[in-house]
Amino acid sequence: xxxxxxxxxxxxxxxxxxxxxxxxxxxxxxxxxxxxxxxxxxxxxxxxxxxxxxxxxxxxxxxxxxxxxxxxxxxxxxxxxxxxxxxxxxxxxxxxxxxxxxxxxxxxxxxxxxxxxxxxxxxxx
Amino acid sequence: xxxxxxxxxxxxxxxxxxxxxxxxxxxxxxxxxxxxxxxxxxxxxxxxxxxxxxxxxxxxxxxxxxxxxxxxxxxxxxxxxxxxxxxxxxxxxxxxxxxxxxxxxxxxxxxxxxxxxxxxxxxxxxxxxxxxxxxxxxxxxxxxxxxxxxxxxxxxxxxxxxxxxxxxxxxxxxxxxxxxxxxxxxxxxxxxxxxxxxxxxxxxxxxxxxxxxxxxxxxxxxxxxxxxxxxxx
Numbered sequence: 001x002x003x004x005x006x007x008x009x010x011x012x013x014x015x016x017x018x019x020x021x022x023x024x025x026x027x028x029x030x031x032x033x034x035x036x037x038x039x040x041x042x043x044x045x046x047x048x049x050x051x052x053x054x055x056x057x058x059x060x061x062x063x064x065x066x067x068x069x070x071x072x073x074x075x076x077x078x079x080x081x082x083x084x085x086x087x088x089x090x091x092x093x094x095x096x097x098x099x100x101x102x103x104x105x106x107x108x109x110x111x112x113x114x115x116x117x118x119x120x121x122x123x124x125x
Numbered sequence: 126x127x128x129x130x131x132x133x134x135x136x137x138x139x140x141x142x143x144x145x146x147x148x149x150x151x152x153x154x155x156x157x158x159x160x161x162x163x164x165x166x167x168x169x170x171x172x173x174x175x176x177x178x179x180x181x182x183x184x185x186x187x188x189x190x191x192x193x194x195x196x197x198x199x200x201x202x203x204x205x206x207x208x209x210x211x212x213x214x215x216x217x218x219x220x221x222x223x224x225x226x227x228x229x230x231x232x233x234x235x236x237x238x239x240x241x242x243x244x245x246x247x248x249x250x251x252x253x254x255x256x257x258x259x260x261x262x263x264x265x266x267x268x269x270x271x272x273x274x275x276x277x278x279x280x281x282x283x284x285x286x287x288x289x290x291x292x293x294x295x296x297x298x299x300x301x302x303x304x305x306x307x308x309x310x311x312x313x314x315x316x317x318x319x320x321x322x323x324x325x326x327x328x329x330x331x332x333x334x335x336x337x338x339x340x341x342x343x344x345x346x347x348x349x350x351x352x353x354x355x356x357x358x
Binding site: 005006007008009010011012038041042044045046047048049050053 | 153154155287290291294295299315316317318319335336338339340343344345346348
């Protein structure tokens with residue numbers, strides 16, 4: 001399996017995550033055309049039907065739109081980038097909090113831990 | 126327009142290769158048959174290709190009962206090596222072109238280029254990896270509704286296996302063709318397959334869409350296969 005994919009989450013959703021990440025990082029701009037299903041499949045090493053589901057899912061999220069006979073485009077709206085950044089942020093925070101809860105930390109201890117981490121990092125710069 | 130085995134049994138002498146197998150393959154999907162050596166994977170492909178006849182039951186391809194003439198609808202890549210090692214790559218392509226009306230020479234040329242195969246080289250001078258690439262070019266250059274690939278990754282290193290996955294994705298007609306491959310390299314096909322079937326001792330013991338395995342069980346194909354073989358389903 002191509003390195004970065006794992007079996008615990010459907011592959012089409014993992015491809016969605018990757019494309020959203022690229023949009024937030026500015027590697028794909030709002031309004032930009034996405035590769036065809038075939039090209040994306042080859043690029044990712046993933047079944048084309050899986051990529052088709054990825055595109056359908058992103059369309060349902062309202063992040064991309066398919067223009068008949070032309071292909072799939074990221075919505076031409078800067079708000080898409082903001083929305084995706086928030087979405088990814090929330091996901092990371094959830095994971096972080098869940099891991100912290102697993103080792104028994106309270107909310108205050110988490111915040112304290114973050115503050116300590118930031119001041120330590122600033123001291124190093 | 127499907128490929129269908131209906132209650133198919135096949136013995137070689139007294140040895141049962143397949144026992145009462147029923148399975149259907151649909152267009153626009155890539156299927157993987159996995160299982161141990163001698164489980165019946167290759168026999169299943171040969172039955173669909175019309176290379177062996179069932180003792181009982183029926184094999185249907187595109188609503189037609191399979192005979193050797195099914196070769197016009199089925200492109201079959203054997204895991205055996207080439208019959209004509211003295212041919213150059215170019216001669217081998219021309220031979221295929223002469224044998225199969227559906228052979229698309231332009232497509233073959235594109236694949237050769239992508240796989241960096243030298244047309245002037247003799248097959249016997251190619252490394253195992255390049256012979257594997259050439260076999261795939263020959264199988265995929267034919268425009269048939271059904272493509273059968275027997276162990277396309279077998280004995281090839283990581284780089285070649287990845288190249289083969291990419292050219293499969295580049296050159297199959299993914300909306301219409303039925304692609305069935307057998308493999309031991311299960312990691313390689315985790316993101317490639319639509320559906321996977323496990324054959325054990327000549328019986329299909331499980332068949333699932335890969336996405337269902339991931340989504341409902343959170344398992345990779347290997348983990349899923351192990352859990353099924355363990356429970357002896």
